[in-house]
Amino acid sequence: MAYMYSKRVMELFRHPKGCRKMENPDAVGEAGSFLCGDIMKVYLKIGKKKDGLFIKDISFQSFGCVANISSSSQTVELAKGKTLDEAIKIKNMDIVRKLGSLPSVKIHCSVLAVDALREAIYNYLKGKKLPIPKEVLESHKRVQKELKEVEHMREKVLK
C-alpha cells in the first residue's frame, strides 16, 4: 500500500516538523481513532497579537502510522502563527489538500490531527475560562467519545 502515499506525505513522514514533546505548554490536546487505534497529542504555546490570541509555538506527538505523522506535521505547519480563530477554521480536507492526497482509508488521520489541535484550543480556552466556539465544542464531544473507546488500549500499554 505504500505506493498510495504522495511524495509530500513521505517527505513529512521522513522529516516531520514540530514533532516533539513540549516543555511547559500552555495547552495540550489529544485525539484517538477507534478505527485503527492511532493516538495523537498536540502541544500549544499561545501568544497575544493585536488581532487576538495566536499560536506562538506548536508541536505534536504521534502513536500512529505514516499518514498520521504526516497529517500531524502538516497541521502543525499550517497552524503555526495563526490566530486561534483562524486555527479553528482549519479543516481536515485542507490538510489532505496540502499533502497532495491521502489514501481513502487514511483520511481519518487528517481528521485526527485537526481534532487534536482543536482539543488543545478547547483546553486552553476552558483553562482561561474564555468562551468556546460552537465548532470546537462539537468536535470536543466527538473526540472525548472516541478517546473513551481507545482508552482501554492505552491503559494496557501504559501499565
Added chain:
Amino acid sequence: MAYMYSKRVMELFRHPKGCRKMENPDAVGEAGSFLCGDIMKVYLKIGKKKDGLFIKDISFQSFGCVANISSSSQTVELAKGKTLDEAIKIKNMDIVRKLGSLPSVKIHCSVLAVDALREAIYNYLKGKKLPIPKEVLESHKRVQKELKEVEHMREKVLK
C-alpha cells in the same frame, strides 16, 4: 496426450506392417468402434499346412488414430503364419502387451483389431461352409451390432 504412447506404438504407427489393401483376398473382416468412430479392415489369404488352415498373408486398413494403426499392425504381425485355430486365440491384451502399453482410453483399439481379424476368419469359414468356433460367433454378433451404430457415419463420408 501423445506422451501416453509407448515407443513401440509410435514405431508401428510410423512404419506400420502389412498396412495395405489386398488384391483378391480369401476373406475380409471389418470392425468399427461406436466409441470413437474408428473403422478397420483386415484382409486374409489362407493356405493349408499339415496341421490345418493357416494365415498365408494378412494386411489391414485403418480409419483411426495412432493406437488403432499400431494395434492393427501388431495384430497382423502376430497372426501371420498362424493356423486359424491359433489366430482365433489371440486376445486384445496380447496386443497391448506386445505394444508395451496403451493408454486406457485407447484399449478399445486393440479390441477392434482382434475383432476385425476374427471377422475375417468368420467370413472365411462361413464362405467355405466350415464350422465356426463359439468365440468367433460371439465376437461376430458384437461386431455387427457395433458396425450398425457406426454405419451412418460411414455412409455420410462414402456418399
Added chain:
Amino acid sequence: MKKIYLDNAATTRVAPEVLEAMKPYFTDKYGNASSLHDFGLEAAEALEESRKTLAGVINAKPEEIVFTSGGSESDNQAIKEIAFSKGPNHHIITSSIEHPAVLKTCEFLEKMGFEVTCLPVNKEGSISLDDLEKSIKDKTILVSIMHANNEIGTIQPVREIGRICREKGVLFHTDAVQSFLKIPIDVKEMNIDLLSASSHKLHGPKGVGLLYVRSGVKINPLIHGGGHESGLRSGTENVAGIVGFARACRLCRIPDNKVKELRDRLIEGVLEIKDCWLNGAKGDKRLPNNANFSFKFIEGEALVLRLNDSGVAASTGSACSTKSLKPSHVLMAMGLSHVEAHGSLRLTLSRYTTKEEIDYILKVLPGVVEDLRKISPLGGK
C-alpha cells in the same frame, strides 16, 4: 529438422521481449504487491502500470480489470459468481460452441438449479440474433457468448449481442480469449459487461488472465482471502506474469495483415487437395490466424502425428484426440458428421509464422493425406 508451430490457438511462444520484461520481477523486484516496503512498492507499481495497459486495450478503466490465473478462471468467475449473486431458478443463455470453461460451468450451474439455454449455430458456426432475442425471458440474468471460437475462428456478432442484452437489461459476458488483440474490442461501444482474456494466447506467459467487470456490475470473488484485486480475486499477485501479459499486449498489432495474408495463402493451397474443405466462416467473420479443414477418409490424430513427424505442430477435433472419445463439439454443432469431425485439422498462425513455413506445410501435407488415405478402408483410392 526445423519445427513449425501452427498451433497458436492452443498456446503461443512467449515473445523474447516479454521474457525480458518479466525477468526483473523474478530475481530482483520480487516483492509482494501488498507489502509496505520498496519491494512491495515496485511490485504494486508494476501491477498498476500493467492494469492501465490492459484496460486501455479494450477501452476499460483500470479499476475494471481483475487479474486472474487465466481464461478458465475468468470464465468460471464471470458465470458462476453472477449466477450465485442472483440465486438459482434464474436463466442463463450460452451457445453450443463455447469453450469447455464456459460449457462445463453452465452444466455445473444446471445441476445447481439454474436453467441454461444453449443456442445452436449455423454451418459457419454463428448464432442467430433472432434465436438469442427469443430466448431471453424474465428469468434471464446472463448471456455468455464467446467473441471468437477457438477451433474454427468464427467471430460472433458481439456488438449486436451487446445491444440486445442492454436493451433487455440482461448482463453480457464474452469469452474473448481467442479474439483479444487479434480483432478490435471496445467494451463500452459493444456493451460488454464481463469479458475474459488469457495471456498465453498472445505471446504472454501461461497462468495469467483477466476478467473485465464493468463498474456497477456486482460480482463476488471465486477465490476468497486477502482481498487482493479490490476483493474480487485473492492470492498473491503473479507480478511477473502480469507484467508479461501487459508487455505482450504492447507488442500486438491489429490488424496484422501479414498473418491474414499467410493464412489465406495456406487456405488456398490446402484446398487444392481433393476431398477436403474449410470448416467455419470465410472473410471478416473469421479470426485472421485460423484455418480449419476436414479431410475425407482419414482420422485427425494420425494426421497430426504424421505432420509432427514432418516437423509441423497442428491440432485436430478428432474423437481420438480427446479424453472423452467424442469428436469436437464445435464441429458437431455446426452439423458435421462424426467422421467429418474425425478428419479435421486446425492450423493456427502467429506473427512468427513465415511464408517459408506455410510453403513447407503446403509441400508436405498432400503427401501425408495421401499416405493416410491409402491405409484407410473408407475409400479415397
Added chain:
Amino acid sequence: MKKIYLDNAATTRVAPEVLEAMKPYFTDKYGNASSLHDFGLEAAEALEESRKTLAGVINAKPEEIVFTSGGSESDNQAIKEIAFSKGPNHHIITSSIEHPAVLKTCEFLEKMGFEVTCLPVNKEGSISLDDLEKSIKDKTILVSIMHANNEIGTIQPVREIGRICREKGVLFHTDAVQSFLKIPIDVKEMNIDLLSASSHKLHGPKGVGLLYVRSGVKINPLIHGGGHESGLRSGTENVAGIVGFARACRLCRIPDNKVKELRDRLIEGVLEIKDCWLNGAKGDKRLPNNANFSFKFIEGEALVLRLNDSGVAASTGSACSTKSLKPSHVLMAMGLSHVEAHGSLRLTLSRYTTKEEIDYILKVLPGVVEDLRKISPLGGK
C-alpha cells in the same frame, strides 16, 4: 544503499537456478501440455516430472497432486469443494489464526448454511487438541488447521490433529503454505487428507501452487473446463511456473540450520531493546525463519517504513498496514491488545539472508525504535 529483504513470509526472491529452469518453457518448449505434437509432449513430460518431484516432497503419489494458481486457490478449493460435495448443514472446524484464504472461505460457507467453529489459540498461538476433540460432532465433515502460521510462525501439532481426525472419520486439510519445505511433512504418516502449498514462498515463482488430495477423497473442481489435472482443475497448465516450483523444491534443505542460527541471533539481539518482546512460540514449535516482535509505544507501519528508509524490508501486523484498519487477527487471537499488535514487527529470513544483514538490522533497529518512541505520546521517554 544495499537492500536487506527480511519479508520472506510475504514472498521470496526467485532463485536464479529456478529462473534458469523456467526459461526454456517460455520461448522454446512453449507447448500446451494437452497438445498431441512434440511441443505438447515436452510440456506434458515437464509437468509429470514436476508432479513427481512435488509428490515426493510430502510422500504423496504423483496423481494426488493438483496444480493450482497458488495457496489461496488451493485453500478455497479444499474447503469449499469438500463442503459443497457434502451439502449445507454440515460443520467445519478451523482456527482463529488461519490465513484469510481459509477464514474468508469459512465465512462465505457460513453464509451458505454451513456451521463453522473457530478454535481459539493460547498465547503462543497453538490450538488445544482437547478443544479440537470436543468440537468434533456428527455433522463435522472437515477440519482445516494450518501447519504453521504466517505471522508468528507457530507450528500446530499436525500429526496429532491428523490422528484425531482419522479416528473420528473427519477429513483433515492443512494450509502448509508457510511450512512447505521448511519443516518435514509426510502426508501419510500425518494422516493429512488435503494440503495447500504455494511456490512463491520458497523461492519459486508467484502464481503457482498445489493442492494435495489423498486418493480416495472425493472433491470437485473449483474451476471447470477442459478437464486438466484429472478433471480437478481446468485451465492451460502454467508449465514454466510448475517447472519453477519443482526446481525450487529441489533447492530446499530441511532443516536449514544456518537460517535458524541467524534467526536466533536476530531474536537475541532485538530483545536487548527495552520494552519489546517476542510474539509466538519458542524453539521447535516455531518456524525456523520467523521472528515477530512487539515494541511498546510505537506503531508498526511507521516502524516498517523507517526501516525501509534504512534499507530493510519488513512487515507488521499493525492496523494501519491493512485495508480494514484492524490489527492482525492472529496477534489479537493470541490475546495481545490492539496497541500491542499495533506495534508489531515481523522479520522473516531466507537462505539468502547473511550474518552481515542480521548484524546490520541489529545496528539500525534500536535507533529507529528510539526515534519513534520519542515522537510517541504514549510514553517511553
